[in-house]
Amino acid sequence: xxxxxxxxxxxxxxxxxxxLGEERCGADVMTExxxxxxxxxxxxxxxxxxxxxxxxxxxxxxxxxASGRRRSYRLTEKGRVLLRExxxxxxxxxxxxxxxxxxxxx
Amino acid sequence: MRDYAYRMEIFQPFEFEAMERRLSRMAQRGYxxxxxxxxxxxxxxxxxxxTAYAVTYLPQGSPFDPQNDPEMEALRELCAEAGWEKACxxxxxxxxxxxREQPVPLETDESVRLTAIRRSMRRSFLLxxxxxxxxxxxxxxxLFFSGSAEPLALxxxxxxxxxxxxxxxxxxxxxxxxxxxxxxxxxxxRSVARGGRCASxxxxxxxxxxxxxxxxxxxxxxxxxxxxxxxxxxxxxxxxYFLCILGMAAALNSLRRRLSREGFSRGGxxxxxxxxxxxxxxxxxxxxxxxxxxxxxxxxxPPAVDAGTLEHAPSGAWDVFTxxxxxxxxSNVRVRQYETGGDEILFCDVYDAQLPGLSGWCVRQLxxxxxxxxxxxxxxxxxxxxxxxVFFPTGRESWILADGSKAVxxxxxxxxxETDLARLFAEAA
Numbered sequence: 001x002x003x004x005x006x007x008x009x010x011x012x013x014x015x016x017x018x019x020l021g022e023e024r025c026g027a028d029v030m031t032e033x034x035x036x037x038x039x040x041x042x043x044x045x046x047x048x049x050x051x052x053x054x055x056x057x058x059x060x061x062x063x064x065x066a067s068g069r070r071r072s073y074r075l076t077e078k079g080r081v082l083l084r085e086x087x088x089x090x091x092x093x094x095x096x097x098x099x100x101x102x103x104x105x106x
Numbered sequence: 107m108r109d110y111a112y113r114m115e116i117f118q119p120f121e122f123e124a125m126e127r128r129l130s131r132m133a134q135r136g137y138x139x140x141x142x143x144x145x146x147x148x149x150x151x152x153x154x155x156x157t158a159y160a161v162t163y164l165p166q167g168s169p170f171d172p173q174n175d176p177e178m179e180a181l182r183e184l185c186a187e188a189g190w191e192k193a194c195x196x197x198x199x200x201x202x203x204x205x206r207e208q209p210v211p212l213e214t215d216e217s218v219r220l221t222a223i224r225r226s227m228r229r230s231f232l233l234x235x236x237x238x239x240x241x242x243x244x245x246x247x248x249l250f251f252s253g254s255a256e257p258l259a260l261x262x263x264x265x266x267x268x269x270x271x272x273x274x275x276x277x278x279x280x281x282x283x284x285x286x287x288x289x290x291x292x293x294x295x296r297s298v299a300r301g302g303r304c305a306s307x308x309x310x311x312x313x314x315x316x317x318x319x320x321x322x323x324x325x326x327x328x329x330x331x332x333x334x335x336x337x338x339x340x341x342x343x344x345x346x347y348f349l350c351i352l353g354m355a356a357a358l359n360s361l362r363r364r365l366s367r368e369g370f371s372r373g374g375x376x377x378x379x380x381x382x383x384x385x386x387x388x389x390x391x392x393x394x395x396x397x398x399x400x401x402x403x404x405x406x407x408p409p410a411v412d413a414g415t416l417e418h419a420p421s422g423a424w425d426v427f428t429x430x431x432x433x434x435x436x437s438n439v440r441v442r443q444y445e446t447g448g449d450e451i452l453f454c455d456v457y458d459a460q461l462p463g464l465s466g467w468c469v470r471q472l473x474x475x476x477x478x479x480x481x482x483x484x485x486x487x488x489x490x491x492x493x494x495x496v497f498f499p500t501g502r503e504s505w506i507l508a509d510g511s512k513a514v515x516x517x518x519x520x521x522x523x524e525t526d527l528a529r530l531f532a533e534a535a
Contacts, residue, residue, distance in 0.1 A: 012215040026180070027187035030210070045184035046162030046200075046212035050222045053166075069176070069183045 006058065009086045015041050016051055017083045023064050023074040026052060055079065111137055112146040116314040118283060119199055119230050120223055120290055122161040124308035129159035129193075129201070139193045139201060144359035145352065159193065159203045160212040165225035167198045170375040173366050185212065198226040216298045223304070224291070231287065239280045246273050258457065258471050262431045262438035264335075265344065268328045272321065279317050286310050335432040346397055354386050410533040413443040413452040418520045420445050424452075435460050436468070439534075451502075453517040456534040468513040469494075472506050488528045507531045 009017070015033040024032065026048055033043045052073060055061040060079035064072045075083065113132075117125050129139055134156055137149035164181060171178060181200060182192050188210045190202040202212060213219040249270055253260040260266050286309050293305035325348075332341035361382055365375040413424045423446040431438050436459055443452040457472075459465040469492060473480065478496050483505075485493035490507040497503050504517040505527055514534045516522065522530075 010215050010217055012218065026184045030184070030187060042210045042214055044211045044214035045181070045188045045190065046160075046222075047215045047218045049162070049181045049184050050165075050218050051215070054218075054221075069179045071180060 006060070006082060008089065009082070011041055012043055012047055013051060014083070014086055016043060016048065017055070017060065017075060017079055017086075020061055020073050020075045020079070021083075023072050025070050025072045027070070029073075109151050110140065111149045111151065112143075113149060114145060114318075115147045116311055116318065118287070118310040118314075119197070120227055120287060121307050121311055122199075122223070122304075123306045124311055125161055125199075125201075126159050129203070130157065133157035133159065133203070138203070141194050141363075142196045144355040155205060157203050157205050158209060159201060160190065162200050162202065162212045163219075163222040163226045164195075164198050164200050165222050165229075167195070167200075168372050168376075169195075169197045169366075170362060170372045170379070171366065172369045172371065172375070174369055175372075188212075197230045216303050220294050220298050220304050223294075227287065231283075235280055235283055239277070242273055242277050242280065245269075246277065249273065258436070258438065258468060259431075262433055262436040262457065264328055264331055264431075264433045265340065267433040267435070268324055272324060275317065275320060279313065282313055283310055286313075331432075331434060335437065343394075343397060347394060350390050350393065354383075354390065357386065358383055409441045409443060409454070411454070411530050413445070413450075416452070416518075416520075416526045416529075417523045418526075419452065419518075420448055420450055420520075422446060422448070436464060449519065451517070451519045453515075454530060454534065455515040457513045459511055459513070462510070465508055465511055465513050469506055469508045472513060472515050476504070487524050488531055490531050493527075 006013070015036065016029055019029045019032040019036070026045075029052075030043050030045065030048060033041050052061065056063065056073070058078075059076055060082055061073045062076050064074050066072070115125075115128065117128075132139070132149060134154055136151060136154040138152050138157065139159070140148040140150040142148070162181070162185075164177060167175070167178065178195070178200070185192065185202050189206045190204045190209065190212060193201045193203045195201065249260075249266070253266075253270070260270070286307065290305050290307045297303060297305055325344075329341045329345065332344075358379055362375060362379050365378060370378070409426050409428065413419050414421045425444045425446055427442040427444075429440045436457060438458075439456045441454045441456075443454075445451070455472075457465070457468045459468060473494060476496050478498060480494050480496040483493040483495045485491055485507065488507055491509040492507070494506040495503065496505075502517055502519050503522065504515060505522065507514045507516070507527065507530075512534065514531050516527065516530050
């Protein structure tokens with residue numbers, strides 16, 4: 001079944017929102033996501049463009065400035081709540097894992 | 107060596123993988139995509155190299171958008187940062203390329219890609235194909251309605267037969283497109299929900315190629331048959347019409363791109379292109395009306411039997427009008443003779459059947475057109491297998507004479523003798 005829109009976040013969505021905790025332009029988000037994850041997560045420009053568009057339309061981010069073709073964005077309060085919910089969900093999963101298998105168990 | 111090459115590429119918008127593979131293969135052969143026209147894709151000749159092509163979607167985009175559209179530019183900027191150069195766009199499809207060895211893919215989240223494709227498909231695929239489907243259904247309904255009203259006219263027209271043969275194929279093709287997209291969407295939704303990629307499809311490309319070959323073969327058969335059956339004028343008319351439509355499509359596409367380059371707004375571009383379309387269609391209608399005269403099938407041949415030579419007909423001058431139509435199943439020659447300056451007439455319709463049993467079917471259709479009661483006559487003296495006769499209240503009489511291969515209807519305003527009828531039937535062609 002298709003994923004309900006933003007009910008849970010994909011890795012790409014999560015890192016884009018995380019990077020926009022501070023005001024950043026799209027190109028910086030790509031660099032920052034890669035740096036933050038030591039290159040494990042790469043955000044493609046097509047994916048980034050479409051997600052920025054969707055986040056913007058749904059009010060999770062806001063455009064802060066546009067100089068030429070370069071636009072900058074920042075997380076809104078609604079976006080912070082969404083990111084926090086995802087964080088809590090991930091924490092809950094980690095907690096469940098640790099309770100069941102213990103810390104550091106594979 | 108020429109700098110550019112043109113190829114007819116047939117893709118449905120959701121077949122992005124097939125498109126990417128094709129473009130990358132062309133690059134390896136030394137052809138880089140330059141632009142996409144209404145019929146052909148234009149490739150620029152360059153040194154062969156392993157360029158990677160990738161397709162992304164701008165769901166809110168339109169072919170009428172200005173080239174410096176801020177949304178398109180924002181995407182271009184992001185892609186440039188990741189090392190991708192824009193090759194061209196095709197509606198909502200944005201085609202990029204890179205020569206980097208291991209580039210960051212344009213799309214790194216399949217659920218986002220799927221959402222973008224679905225949004226794009228609603229506007230660029232589902233809506234236009236649904237409109238086309240309705241048009242084809244309307245045209246088919248109209249053809250069946252007119253065919254049931256005048257079946258002989260339908261069966262003896264190569265153009266009508268061509269349309270009748272092609273329309274169901276177009277209908278099937280459209281339904282196939284919808285079905286393939288539905289299957290692709292279902293497979294993609296399942297795959298993406300399990301963390302996989304969007305499904306791969308190149309089926310429509312293959313089906314559309316087969317359809318194109320069928321259409322070209324049918325059109326070539328129509329042209330050859332028309333020329334062979336003495337209807338070269340009809341074939342030339344159809345060819346001229348087809349070329350004008352192609353020219354119109356190319357001119358409108360060129361206008362749209364030029365307006366786009368010059369920065370016209372989406373609404374302005376669309377309005378101007380629609381206005382140009384209407385103007386060109388009106389001009390085409392006028393041209394084709396004149397062309398039907400220029401491309402008529404040559405001077406009219408004298409009738410096989412001159413009305414003036416019949417026993418009870420006035421022996422003066424007669425005006426003759428002949429029309430011919432033919433399909434591979436049935437040919438029809440209609441000769442109308444009018445006494446010059448008088449009231450007498452002689453009409454002769456000859457149906458030449460190319461299939462066994464078709465002559466009998468023609469006779470039944472012709473008999474159905476008579477509303478008055480008719481008599482079955484002795485056909486032997488007329489050298490025919492069947493003969494039917496009717497008198498009309500207007501004083502005219504009509505005969506239908508038939509054998510295994512032809513049916514002839516003769517209508518006259520003067521009495522026809524046995525000898526007249528035998529001549530008319532024997533010399534009818």
